Amino acid sequence: MKNKILIVEDQFIEANNLRMVLKAAGYQVCTIARSVQEALKIISTEQPDLVMLDIFLNGDQTGIELAVILKKQNIPFIYLSANSDQHTFALAKQTNPYGFLVKPFREKDVLAMLDIAANLHEEHLALSHMSASNSVSAAQDKKTIADFGMIGNSTTLKEITRYIGIAAAATAPVLILGESGTGKEVVARAIHENSARQKKPLIVVDCAALTPTLIESELFGHEKGSFTGATDKRIGKFEQATGGTIFLDEVGEIPVEIQSKLLRVLQEKEICPIGGKRKTVDVRIIAATNRNLEEEVAQGRFRLDLYYRLFVFPIQLSPLRDRKEDIIPIAEHYLRICTAANNKIIAGFSDKATQMLLNYSWPGNVRELIHLIERSVLLCEDPLIDNVFLPTTRKSQIQDVLPIKTMTENERDHILEVLSRCDWKIYGRGGAADLLEINASTLKSRMKKLGISKRFD
Missing domain, CATH: 1.10.8.60 (Helicase, Ruva Protein; domain 3)
Structure with missing residues (x-):
């Protein structure tokens, strides 16, 4: 029998559609909760194995506040997200969810995300057990790292190889984050070569090397005569990767007007060559960037819905x-x-x-x-x-x-330093607003704009 799932969603139609998808796939579904208080009562009586959690709910409490409780109870959860702002998304990430699902829900996305969440939770439990029993030798760890083409002995690297194994067994998009030179393409190749698609092509696209005028043709192809200079038909990278994987390196460099077409590939598994007809493609997408995509979203340079679609399974590489x-x-x-x-x-x-x-x-x-x-x-x-x-x-x-910081980054760091010194007291004598010599409401406004919030421990 598959896991029992609690849906916490205050929109009846969306909650009911999600319930039907889960039941059809063989999951048990608890009573639907529309607020944090309802969810807590259901958790105590029905004991779900996993919670699918909307961020904005009926009542005074948000899904993020419920997530903090779930984390303490060791109950895995997935966020059900609409177009939340950068500040809300940053808060949600701090609670370490097992994933994000974007509304409206697509059956394939829901089931893929649940498979990933189940694997992550099993790995988490197994890791906790192994840590307690000290049953895994260093030699075994090194072999695992070597098997994925990674070199090193750090705990961080071992964690990355664990994520590679999970991603390789799944089909959902992967977003690899990290500075230039940290090995993002090595990780992408390891995922592909250990996946069910390993016998099919891995097509690597350096998005930063493509000019805005050529990137659409390069990715999706074009028909002969579709524009001036199109003397021959071009098969795009997505079509070349059919049955396999496409690795979009530096995905943050893709122009906003092309991002909508990439979103369609993720949502509908369809491409539309320039001057041609839509066609279905079977491609697994792995993307990577050295940019802060949340900042790019805030600046209007990256679509929030595309970010959510890519953020199903992020892997952060350390410098x-x-x-x-x-x-x-x-x-x-x-x-x-x-x-x-x-x-x-x-x-x-x-x-x-x-x-x-x-x-x-x-x-x-x-x-x-x-x-x-x-x-x-x-x-x-x-x-x-x-x-x-x-x-x-x-x-x-x-x-x-050291990387040069922007004025915005410097302002954020300064406010965080002041907040830390006064133990996050904002109002009154000795508070952050007093030390900064600004109005407390102005400080709160700046904190919200800069995505500053006290971390959940």
Whole structure:
């Protein structure tokens, strides 16, 4: 018997449609709740295994407040989202849901999201059990990481490989987030190569390299004579990836006017070549970006509905500077590759070189490390690499390692610092508004605009 699910939704038609989809798929469905208070009563009596939760409900409490309670009770939940603003979405993300579903609900999206949520919860329980019993050896962990083409020993990397395994077994879109050079394409390839689509093509599209005038034709194709210069028919990348996976690298660079067409592929599994007729495509979408898409949404450069569709299963990659324990394993791996490629015999790194590698901040992440190892191998004439040719470390250049913040980011950081100092007190003497010498209502308005809220622990 499949899991028992509680729907918390105050719109009767949407709740009932969702109930019918779930029942048809073999799920048990609890009494539908329309408010937080109703939901809490049903949870205590019917004990659901998973909750599908709208954010805005009847009554004074929101679904986000219920999510905090569910998290404490270890009940998994999925948000049912309409077009919420950036501030609301940021609050929802802090509660660590197992996913988001966008209204109106599509049967395939609902069932795919439930499969992902079930896998995530099983993995969470298994991980908790293994942590308690200490039953998994380091050797097994390394093998798992190596199997996915990843290199390193960090806890963060092990978590990423766990997510790769879950994503590979699912069919829903995946959104890979991280700075340039963190290995987003490596993760995308690992997902594809371990999925049921592995024998079909993986088509990689660098969206940042496509001009706005060509990107539609590149993605969806065009018919001969459909525009000036269209002397031949072009098969688009989506059609080339039929049966397989398309990896949209730097998806945040796609122009807004093309994003609606990408949304249609996600919703309807259809493309429309320029000058041609609509056709169905069977493609799994993996997207990646180094941009803050929430900020892009707030600035009107990225569609919120598209963000929700892509945000079904996000994977966040950490920068190399935050996982120092991976630096030397990666360096040694590419040292072996580069020495073999250049017919050199170099045993490893001296203590001095090792410390240089560990002390550098790696603004270019793994990609920069690989290039630096290649250069060091070419310049090395000794059995050990004793000197790593790092970029010049003048004070101004060290400062350039850190990303330059915008005025908005600086304002946000300053307000957060003040709030932290006064223990998030906003009003009255000694409160944040008093320290900043502004009106409290003005401060609240700025906090809302900047997406600042006290985190849920």
